[in-house]
Amino acid sequence: MGGVSGPYVIRGSVSLPESELRWRFSRSSGPGGQHVNTSDSRVEVLFDLRATRALPEVWKRRALERLAGRLSDGVVSVRADEHRSQWRNRETAAKRLAGLLAEASAPPPPPRRARRVPRGVTERRLADKRRRAEVKRGRGGGRDWD
Numbered sequence: 001m002g003g004v005s006g007p008y009v010i011r012g013s014v015s016l017p018e019s020e021l022r023w024r025f026s027r028s029s030g031p032g033g034q035h036v037n038t039s040d041s042r043v044e045v046l047f048d049l050r051a052t053r054a055l056p057e058v059w060k061r062r063a064l065e066r067l068a069g070r071l072s073d074g075v076v077s078v079r080a081d082e083h084r085s086q087w088r089n090r091e092t093a094a095k096r097l098a099g100l101l102a103e104a105s106a107p108p109p110p111p112r113r114a115r116r117v118p119r120g121v122t123e124r125r126l127a128d129k130r131r132r133a134e135v136k137r138g139r140g141g142g143r144d145w146d
Helices: 033-037 057-066 086-105 119-137
Strands: 009-011 021-026 042-048 075-080
Touching: 009 086, 021 086, 042 086, 057 086, 075 086
Parallel strands: none
Antiparallel strands: 021 042, 042 075
8 A cells, every 4th residue: 555645744844754653553433334344444643752853842842741641651643534445544644643733832822911891891791780680670579460
């Protein structure tokens, strides 16, 4: 079988190194009819995040921190089994891994700066509260309407 069509870009000029990807194949529980019981179409791709030289050190540190719950000895794994073809599952798994690494290694968002609450917002909220209180007061029970 031919190689995966990569390169799978993580961000900018950084992409997943084909040589550092390890593949595992197993029987999928997905669609496939009679063929499904004889073919290993489920794909799992493993990437050693701790040992890689492909990612800049800063990205690597961020990704290791953010993916700590998903790692097993510094290795991140991604599975795909939604397609009947092993090749398409390989493509899907590799793209997913690249997306996961892109998200995990992204720089943190700029810190939120506190701003003053506009007067109109406060006035509208208080007016809504008064209106609501009036509605509830109008519901008073125990009145004799006879």
